[in-house]
Structure formats: C-alpha cells, structure tokens
Amino acid sequence: MERKVIHSDRLGEDMIRIHHDSGLTMLLCPMQGFSTAYAAFTANVGSVDTAFKTQYDDDFVEVPEGIAHFLEHKMFEKPEGDAFALYAKTGASANAYTSFDKTCYLFACTDQFEESLKILLDVARRPYFTKESVAKEQGIIGQEIQMYDDSADWRVLFNLLGALYHNHPVRIDIAGTVESIAQIDHELLYRCHRTFYNLNNMVLCVAGNFTEEMVLRAVDQVIKPDEKPIEVTHKITEEPAGICKPLVEQKLVVATPLFNLGYKGVSTGPAGNMKNQILDEILCEIVAGEASPLYRKMYDEGIINVTFGTEVMAGRDYMCTIFSGESREPERVAAEIRAEVERLGREGLDREFFELCRRATYGRYIGMYSRIESVAGLMSAAYFAGVEDIYSILDFVADVTLEQMQQRLKIALDNDKSALSIIRPQETGDEA
Amino acid sequence: MSSPFRREPIGDGVFFSWITDPKFKHNRITASLLLPLEREQVTNRAVVPFILRKGCADYPDFTELNRKLCALYGASLACDVSKFGAYQALELSVYSVDDRFTLDNAHLVEESARLLAQVLLRPKLVDGRFSEQDVLLERQQLIDAIESQINDKRLYAMSKCKAAMCAGEKIAVEKYGYIEDAQEITPQSAYDAYCNALDRAQIEIAFVGAGEAGIAKEIFQNVFAGVQRHPVLTAPYHGRTAAEKVQETVEELDVTQSKLVMGFRTGEIKDRHAMMAMRMMVALFGGTPNSRLFLYVREKMSLCYYCASRFDRLTGLMFVDSGVKRENKQKAYDEILHQLDLLRRGEFEESEITATKLLLQTSLKAVGDSLGALDEWYLSQTVGGSCISPEEESALLEEITKDDIIKAANQVTLDTVYFLTGKEAQ
Numbered sequence: 001m002e003r004k005v006i007h008s009d010r011l012g013e014d015m016i017r018i019h020h021d022s023g024l025t026m027l028l029c030p031m032q033g034f035s036t037a038y039a040a041f042t043a044n045v046g047s048v049d050t051a052f053k054t055q056y057d058d059d060f061v062e063v064p065e066g067i068a069h070f071l072e073h074k075m076f077e078k079p080e081g082d083a084f085a086l087y088a089k090t091g092a093s094a095n096a097y098t099s100f101d102k103t104c105y106l107f108a109c110t111d112q113f114e115e116s117l118k119i120l121l122d123v124a125r126r127p128y129f130t131k132e133s134v135a136k137e138q139g140i141i142g143q144e145i146q147m148y149d150d151s152a153d154w155r156v157l158f159n160l161l162g163a164l165y166h167n168h169p170v171r172i173d174i175a176g177t178v179e180s181i182a183q184i185d186h187e188l189l190y191r192c193h194r195t196f197y198n199l200n201n202m203v204l205c206v207a208g209n210f211t212e213e214m215v216l217r218a219v220d221q222v223i224k225p226d227e228k229p230i231e232v233t234h235k236i237t238e239e240p241a242g243i244c245k246p247l248v249e250q251k252l253v254v255a256t257p258l259f260n261l262g263y264k265g266v267s268t269g270p271a272g273n274m275k276n277q278i279l280d281e282i283l284c285e286i287v288a289g290e291a292s293p294l295y296r297k298m299y300d301e302g303i304i305n306v307t308f309g310t311e312v313m314a315g316r317d318y319m320c321t322i323f324s325g326e327s328r329e330p331e332r333v334a335a336e337i338r339a340e341v342e343r344l345g346r347e348g349l350d351r352e353f354f355e356l357c358r359r360a361t362y363g364r365y366i367g368m369y370s371r372i373e374s375v376a377g378l379m380s381a382a383y384f385a386g387v388e389d390i391y392s393i394l395d396f397v398a399d400v401t402l403e404q405m406q407q408r409l410k411i412a413l414d415n416d417k418s419a420l421s422i423i424r425p426q427e428t429g430d431e432a
Numbered sequence: 433m434s435s436p437f438r439r440e441p442i443g444d445g446v447f448f449s450w451i452t453d454p455k456f457k458h459n460r461i462t463a464s465l466l467l468p469l470e471r472e473q474v475t476n477r478a479v480v481p482f483i484l485r486k487g488c489a490d491y492p493d494f495t496e497l498n499r500k501l502c503a504l505y506g507a508s509l510a511c512d513v514s515k516f517g518a519y520q521a522l523e524l525s526v527y528s529v530d531d532r533f534t535l536d537n538a539h540l541v542e543e544s545a546r547l548l549a550q551v552l553l554r555p556k557l558v559d560g561r562f563s564e565q566d567v568l569l570e571r572q573q574l575i576d577a578i579e580s581q582i583n584d585k586r587l588y589a590m591s592k593c594k595a596a597m598c599a600g601e602k603i604a605v606e607k608y609g610y611i612e613d614a615q616e617i618t619p620q621s622a623y624d625a626y627c628n629a630l631d632r633a634q635i636e637i638a639f640v641g642a643g644e645a646g647i648a649k650e651i652f653q654n655v656f657a658g659v660q661r662h663p664v665l666t667a668p669y670h671g672r673t674a675a676e677k678v679q680e681t682v683e684e685l686d687v688t689q690s691k692l693v694m695g696f697r698t699g700e701i702k703d704r705h706a707m708m709a710m711r712m713m714v715a716l717f718g719g720t721p722n723s724r725l726f727l728y729v730r731e732k733m734s735l736c737y738y739c740a741s742r743f744d745r746l747t748g749l750m751f752v753d754s755g756v757k758r759e760n761k762q763k764a765y766d767e768i769l770h771q772l773d774l775l776r777r778g779e780f781e782e783s784e785i786t787a788t789k790l791l792l793q794t795s796l797k798a799v800g801d802s803l804g805a806l807d808e809w810y811l812s813q814t815v816g817g818s819c820i821s822p823e824e825e826s827a828l829l830e831e832i833t834k835d836d837i838i839k840a841a842n843q844v845t846l847d848t849v850y851f852l853t854g855k856e857a858q
Contacts, residue, residue: 011457011533033455036798082731084721088783091790093798094721110797111790139734146689147737147755152583208801253685255579291498299494300565305573306482307580326580356502363505363529370457372801398535426686 008391011369015379015390016212022225023199027379027390028215029207031372037210038108038372039117041124042203042380044232045196046101047174048315051235054195056228060235063192064183065169066141066176069098071192073141075105075123077133083123092116100170101315102384103196108373113210117218121204125223127193129186138181145175152254152423160260160322160421163248168239170318198230199223205379208372236317241266243419251426258423259330261337265319265412274385277314278361278397279408280321284310285357286349286405287340287413288323294340303329303336316384321412334420341413349409354402362397369394435645437810437821442649443656445663446635447814450645451806457533459541459641460803461648462525463552464811465633466666469520469602475574475609476625479617481511481522482570483626486563487556488547500547504540505529509551515607516815517746518669522629524552527803530642545648549655553630561623571617578608585852586738589691590753593850596681597695601671603747634665636811640803668817669747673700675847682851690758690853692765696750698743699843704818707745708828709836713844714743714750716788716837717775723788724771724780725752733767735760746816750844758853765849775841778834785837789829796822796829 002019015029045068051060075096076083087094092109094116105124109116148154158173165171175181206215243264265280267273288294288310298304308325327333368374369391382390439449467477491497501507507528514521526544534540556563582588591606598604637652639645675697701707718725718741729739739754756764774780799805799822813819820828 031455033453034801036794036801082727084726085787088722088787088790091787091794093791093794108794108798110794136731136734140730140737143689143735143755143757144737146757147586149688150585253585253687254583255581256576258583289498289502291495291502293495295498296495300569302569302572305576326576353499356499359535360502360506362535363507363533366457366505366529366533 006389006391008394010394011391013369017388020219020223022219022223023229024219024223025203025383026215026219027203027205027383028212029375029379030210030212031208031375034208034372035110036108036372037110037113037206037208038106038376039120039204039206040104040106040376040380041120042102042104042205043124043196044101044201044384045103045192046099047172048100048169049196049234050169050172052195053233053235054230061191063188064176065172065180066174067184067188067192068103069175070137070141070181070184071189072096072098072103073137074129074133074189075127078126078128083119086119087116090116090119092119094120098174100174102380104380110209114214114218117215118222121218121222124197124202127190129189131186134184134186134189141175141181142178145173145178148173148175150252152252152258155250155252156258156260156324156421156423157322159248159250160262160419163245163419163421164243164262164264164320165318166240166244167237168318169237170315195230195232198226200229201232203380203383205376205383207375207379234316241417243417245419247420247422249422249424251424254423254425256326256328257330257425258326259324259333260421261323261334262419262421263321263413264417264419265321267317267319270316270385271387273314273319274381274387275396276319276408276412277312278393279400279404280312280412282357282361282400283405283408283412284312284321285361286354287344288337289357291353291356294336298333298336303327303333330420330422338415338418341409341415345409349402349405351402354405358397358400362394365394365397439814439819442637442653443635443659444661445633445665446637446652446656446661448637448639448649448652449810450639450649451810452639452641452643452645453800454642456642456803457530458527458803459530459544459639459643460525460527460807461545461548462523462638462807463548464636464638465522465629466516466519466636466815467522467629467633468664469515469518469605471605473625473628474520474605474607475613476617476621477520477522477629478513478607478609479567479570479574479614479622480626480629481513481524482573483562483566483622484524484551484555485509485511486566486570488550489554489556490550492556504543505534505538507540507544509547513607516812518602519666519815520607521811522633524548532642541643542647542651545651549651553655555626562619562626564619567617567619567622571614574608574617575611575614578606578611578614585687585689585691586753586755589693589850589852590751592681592683592852593693593695593751593848594749596679596850597749597848598671603669603671631662632664634663636814638807638810640806666815666817671747673697673748675845678846678849680849680851682853684853684855687852687854689755690761690851692754692756692761693850694752694765694768694846695848695850696752696844697847698748698750698840699845701748704828705831705836706840708825709832709840710843711743711745712785712788712792712829712832713775713837713840714741715792716780716784717741717772717841718752720788720791722784722791724775725768728771729754729764729767733763735764735767739764739768746812761851761853769846772841772844776838778838782834785832785834789832792829793826796826
C-alpha cells in the first residue's frame with residue numbers, strides 16, 4: 001500500500017492519497033467540525049463511451065446510446081433486493097449519476113459511515129442483471145427520457161452540442177433514446193460492467209466526518225482485486241475542428257425563447273482541459289460577467305435577464321464554452337457577444353479588470369474546498385485528469401497572467417467555431 | 433469562534449440572529465423582510481429586491497457595484513422573493529469568503545455587512561424615488577420571471593395544483609405577484625412599496641458562517657437605531673384543515689410527459705409531536721427511495737421516473753406528484769391512494785419506520801454543514817413560531833410510534849387533483 005499526504009499552506013488542510021494493494025486508489029479528506037461524511041465511488045465511463053475495447057478484444061465493440069446511464073440504474077438491483085433497502089439500515093442518503101464521461105455512486109451520512117461505505121463499494125462492484133429487471137428499467141428510464149424531452153434547459157443544450165459536434169458522442173443524450181435503450185440486454189450490461197468497473201478505472205473519494213482507518217477497514221473487507229486487470233481503449237471519433245451547423249432551433253412550451261451560444265474549443269487531453277477550464281472561466285467573467293461592459297449593455301437594452309450565465313464544459317477529449325439565458329432577441333444577444341469577442345481580440349484585455357476577475361475567481365474557488373460534496377467532486381475530477389495535488393488548482397488561479405488570458409481568448413472563443421441554439425415558444429395553433 | 437443559534441431584537445421589529453462555526457470558509461448575511469401575502473401589495477413588493485440590487489448610494493452605478501463585489505473576492509450579492517407559509521419574504525444576501533482566506537488580510541465581514549446594509553437602506557434614488565430606467569427594466573424582468581414558471585413543467589404543475597386548491601386563501605397569493613399588476617408598476621409605486629415594506633415588515637438579519645458576527649450586528653444595530661417603525665409581526669398560519677370534496681382539473685399543453693399532482697390537507701396538527709408524526713408519515717409514504725411511492729409506483733409498476741410526496745409544515749399541505757404517460761394516469765392515481773390506504777390501516781412494517789427515521793435524522797444533522805440550509809432552517813422556524821434546532825427535532829422524531837403514523841395518515845384528506853397532459857393521445 002502506498003500512502004501520501006498532500007498539504008495546502010494556503011488553506012492549512014491536508015488530504016491523503018492511498019494506492020491500495022487491490023489496485024484501488026483512494027483520495028481522503030477528513031474535515032474537522034462537519035457532521036456529514038460524503039463518499040463518491042466513480043468509474044471513468046459515461047455517455048460518450050459508445051465504442052471501446054480492452055487488451056483482450058480484437059475489435060471495438062459498439063454499444064447502444066445511453067448504456068452507461070442504464071448500467072448505473074441497474075447496479076442498484078441485487079439478488080436480495082434493492083440497494084436502497086441496504087442503505088435504509090444505516091440512514092445514509094444514497095444516489096448515483098451519469099455524466100458525459102463519469103459514472104458516480106455516492107452517499108452522505110452522519111452515522112454508521114463504515115457500514116454505508118461497505119454498501120457503496122459492494123453496490124458498484126457486484127452486478128446482477130436479469131431479462132426481467134432490464135425490461136422493467138426500460139419503462140422507468142423511458143419516463144426519465146420523456147421528462148427531459150419536455151425540459152427546455154436540457155433540449156437547448158443538447159441541440160447546441162449537436163450543432164457544435166459532427167461525430168463526437170458528446171452530442172448524444174446522456175440517457176439515450178427510447179429506441180436505443182430498447183436494444184440493451186443483460187449480457188451487454190455485464191460486458192460493460194466487466195470493462196469499466198475495473199479497479200484501474202475507478203477512484204474512491206471521501207470528504208468530511210470520517211477517519212482513514214474506517215475507510216481502510218471497509219476497503220480491506222469488501223474490495224477484492226480484479227481477476228484480471230483491464231486497460232480500456234476508448235474509440236477516438238474523427239471530429240473536424242469546425243462546427244456542424246451554425247444555428248439550430250426547436251419549439252417547446254416556454255414563455256420566452258431560451259438560447260445557448262456555444263464555442264467549440266480545442267481539447268488538449270484531460271489534464272490540459274481541466275486547467276484550461278479554469279482559465280476559460282476567468283475569460284467568461286471578463287467577457288460577459290456581471291461587472292463587464294457587455295453584460296451592462298445587454299442588460300440595459302433589455303435583451304438579457306437574470307438567467308444569463310456562462311459555463312465552460314470540459315471532459316476527457318472535448319471542451320466548449322457556453323453563454324446561455326432567456327431572451328426575446330436571441331440572435332441579437334449572439335451578435336453582441338460575437339462583436340465583443342472580436343473587439344477584445346482586436347484591442348486586447350484590460351489589465352485592471354483582469355486583476356479584478358482573477359480575484360473574484362480565486363474567492364469562488366475557495367468555495368470548492370469548503371463543502372464536502374465539492375471537495376469529493378474536485379478530488380475525483382482531478383484524479384481522472386491526472387492532477388495529483390488538488391490544492392495546486394488554487395495556486396494556479398492565483399498565478400494566472402494576462403498573457404495567458406489573451407492566448408485563451410484566441411483559442412477558446414473563436415467566432416468561426418460558434419453555434420447558436422434557440423428554443424422558441426410554441427404558440428397556440430402553431431403547427432410545429 | 434463557535435456559537436450556537438442566537439436571536440436578539442436590534443430595533444423595532446428588527447431581529448439579528450447568528451450561528452458561527454470555524455469549519456466554514458465563508459460568511460453569509462441575509463436580510464429578509466417578512467410581509468403578509470396580500471394580493472394588492474404583493475407585485476409592487478416583489479420588484480423591490482431586484483431594484484435594490486441595481487445600485488445604492490455609494491455605488492449608484494450597476495457596473496461599479498458589481499466591480500466592488502469582484503474586489504471583495506467574488507462576493508455574491510443575491511436578491512429574490514420567497515414564500516414562507518402566509519408570508520412573502522423579500523430577500524437580499526451577501527455571501528463572501530472569510531477574512532482568513534484573503535490574499536491581503538481584507539476585512540470582508542465588515543465590508544460585506546456595510547454593503548448589505550446600504551443596499552437595503554440607502555438605495556439609489558432619483559428625485560426622491562427609484563430611477564425610471566431601473567424600474568422599467570426590473571418590471572419587465574419580473575414579468576419574465578412570472579411567465580417563465582411554465583418552463584419547468586414539474587414546478588408549474590405543482591404550483592397550478594396549489595393555486596386551484598387554495599383559491600381564496602392567503603397562501604395562494606403568488607410570491608412574484610401577477611402580470612396585470614406588474615404592468616402597472618411605476619417608479620413611484622415601487623418606491624412606495626419599498627417604504628411601506630421597510631415600515632411594516634418583520635426584518636430578520638441572519639449571519640451564518642465562520643467570521644465575527646458581532647461586527648455585522650453592530651453595523652445593523654446602528655442603522656436601525658432610533659428608526660420608528662410599524663411592524664406587523666409574523667404569526668403561525670391556520671388554514672382549512674380538511675377537504676370537503678375532491679376537485680379535479682385537467683390542463684392540456686403541448687408536452688410529451690403528463691404530470692399528475694394531488695393536493696391533500698393534513699388535518700389539525702396540535703403540537704410538535706403531531707407535527708413530527710405527520711412529517712414521518714409523509715416521508716414514509718413518498719419522501720425517500722425506500723418509501724411506498726418509490727417502491728411501488730416506480731420500482732414495482734415501472735410507471736414513472738419520479739413519484740414523491742412532500743409536506744409543507746407552514747401551511748399544513750401535502751402534495752404528491754409524478755410524471756407519467758397519459759394512459760397510465762389512472763393506474764398511478766389508484767396506486768397512490770391505495771398505498772395511503774395501507775398506511776391508514778397500519779399495514780406497514782416497523783423496519784420502514786426505522787429506515788424513514790434514520791434518513792430524516794441524517795438530513796437534519798446535515799443542516800449544520802451548510803450555510804444556506806442553516807439560514808433557511810431558522811427563518812422557517814421563526815415564521816412557524818418556534819425555535820428548535822435540527823438536533824432537537826431529530827430527538828423528537830425518536831418518539832414517533834407506528835400508532836402516531838397511522839393517526840397522521842388518517843388525518844389526511846384529498847382536496848385537489850391536477851393533471852397536465854398533451855393535447856392528443858400519446
């Protein structure tokens with residue numbers, strides 16, 4: 001077993017990184033004074049993993065869209081019943097979610113931490129799928145998909161990703177479609193589980209009220225080494241640098257149009273993307289934050305409202321920047337943002353305002369280290385990005401330079417690689 | 433320094449409360465103006481926090497105010513309107529990093545408290561009232577906020593059910609008000625609403641975080657010193673406790689998934705023990721992943737992704753909601769009532785009680801780990817006329833027995849069924 005303590009002078013805090021003999025990596029951050037412990041057991045698999053192979057396969061296997069999310073749902077079913085029934089005995093509040101490139105099983109508890117942790121480790125590692133249970137889940141997830149079909153926030157984002165990306169699977173819905181999940185069967189689920197839920201491909205992160213000894217006892221008891229270690233190769237999709245189409249529109253029952261203006265970024269791999277995400281967040285603050293001239297102009301013209309915001313989405317091999325909100329004139333908002341990006345490129349960024357935005361971002365990043373859920377989330381994101389020291393992120397923010405920002409402006413916000421997605425209101429009598 | 437919850441009057445109808453713990457890295461100061469929900473006043477009042485957020489005497493320019501917040505290490509100055517039982521709460525809050533984590537030993541507690549006090553009490557005025565440009569913009573924003581409630585179909589369906597169920601009752605008044613009234617808002621009417629709110633509201637200033645609450649207290653004590661006010665203090669709400677007959681509403685919209693919402697009244701709740709029993713019953717019925725509605729309507733019958741019940745202790749209302757296929761509405765409806773009936777007859781296990789109790793206790797103990805949750809907990813306690821800590825409530829839950837839960841289930845009556853569905857058969 002390898003054990004390393006990582007310390008932050010700025011925060012006066014420590015976290016522990018342990019590589020267990022079983023092959024499992026653990027990142028632990030006990031936090032004094034908190035009542036809750038939060039544990040997240042995460043696999044490096046998400047909706048983008050639609051084609052993959054291991055060192056034992058000759059060819060890539062293609063799987064139906066939405067299978068990672070389906071697998072997440074099915075892991076809660078065990079021969080002895082539902083996993084929630086196991087947690088019911090400890091009082092832990094358990095859940096799971098699937099994102100583009102991660103699947104995370106988690107719980108929060110205030111008592112019986114060790115018992116809950118044993119359940120968590122077991123839930124994600126012991127598959128049990130039957131024909132009947134797969135059929136039942138198709139009904140439940142079918143309703144989840146239909147719920148998202150009515151969600152304007154969700155549709156505007158996925159329509160945008162479809163416009164930005166030609167082939168990259170980030171453009172597909174995380175839950176798949178009613179048709180794609182109909183192709184899932186228990187054998188395929190077993191294969192995905194064997195491949196992705198290998199200890200090499202997972203990490204356990206815990207933050208809050210617990211001790212290292214408790215974790216080690218539970219892991220020693222529950223985690224058995226894999227029969228054979230697996231190395232996953234994710235199929236690389238050929239993705240052109242440019243966007244697929246500049247504009248995509250849909251009608252739904254909404255009051256005011258919703259928009260997402262997205263900029264397709266350049267992926268430099270997991271670690272590069274994580275750092276660039278931070279830089280691009282500062283950049284968004286400079287371009288369109290509440291203190292920016294652009295925000296003021298659009299707000300005063302009444303073309304944006306309080307729902308306006310920005311987001312940088314970064315993953316294993318994709319990244320993009322999104323400006324979103326509600327507006328009666330979404331095309332005008334897009335034109336204003338593009339004009340400002342062009343102006344800043346031409347005139348350069350203002351040093352004083354950059355300093356202010358960096359300071360604001362620094363303050364906000366402190367927040368990532370203060371809530372137990374976000375500490376656990378940050379530890380697992382950093383782990384999969386290959387960033388060993390989570391506290392280095394704070395130093396990175398403190399040391400950002402104006403020159404770095406100027407460079408990011410050129411790469412991350414290229415008007416030629418931007419697309420606009422709009423959801424318009426469905427009027428009565430409309431024939432959509 | 434660590435301090436348990438304390439609350440003291442610092443002015444006429446003005447209260448300062450604080451709870452601190454060094455485990456936090458931030459401080460949050462909230463000013464809540466609590467006002468009775470009044471159909472005539474509610475809309476002009478709702479626009480007030482948004483206008484105040486636009487600027488104050490020292491920072492009359494919106495952009496300058498926001499640059500100041502950047503300089504305070506990205507402090508956020510938030511405003512919104514909430515509803516607590518029969519009260520509208522106009523809320524302004526500032527959330528900032530604790531002084532310990534600044535790079536230059538800044539005094540953020542003091543600066544944040546001063547800024548909040550100024551935004552609340554020294555707004556930017558033009559000719560003795562709000563600026564016309566701000567009012568026009570914020571009036572439109574308010575209309576947008578009211579109209580956009582339809583964007584989230586689950587929340588929309590829930591609010592339509594509640595509105596139908598409580599028509600004519602105070603608690604039915606919408607927190608953001610009404611479009612037809614919003615269109616009539618003028619710089620003068622909004623300013624009058626502001627002055628009236630400052631005069632009549634019960635004002636709660638709450639400090640939660642890691643820093644020195646005393647500095648903030650002193651600042652607010654000073655600004656309210658000698659101010660003559662006519663506050664209307666909050667009192668617990670007592671509405672209709674039982675339904676006479678079931679009313680049904682169907683609304684058609686162009687949606688893929690239908691939404692079923694059922695509103696119940698929970699009878700007369702005499703004391704804390706009865707309140708806890710009701711809370712347990714609602715959680716056991718449909719509030720957790722081990723609850724009846726999750727296990728039967730979702731897992732066994734595969735009818736939906738969500739089917740949940742929730743209880744609002746300030747109004748005594750219980751709602752059940754589920755997203756289902758149109759043709760499965762009756763099946764879901766029947767099963768929901770069937771499960772309630774089983775609880776009424778006592779056909780549930782001791783293990784379900786234990787599971788529900790443990791999960792509720794976990795969430796109660798977790799309140800103390802979150803600034804936002806602490807803030808909301810104590811404000812809700814204040815409006816409800818009590819002041820117990822999450823730990824005390826957790827202890828009260830211990831005493832709830834199976835008979836208490838059966839009794840609670842038998843007190844519940846179905847009042848309104850609302851169904852939002854697609855325009856034609858799916």
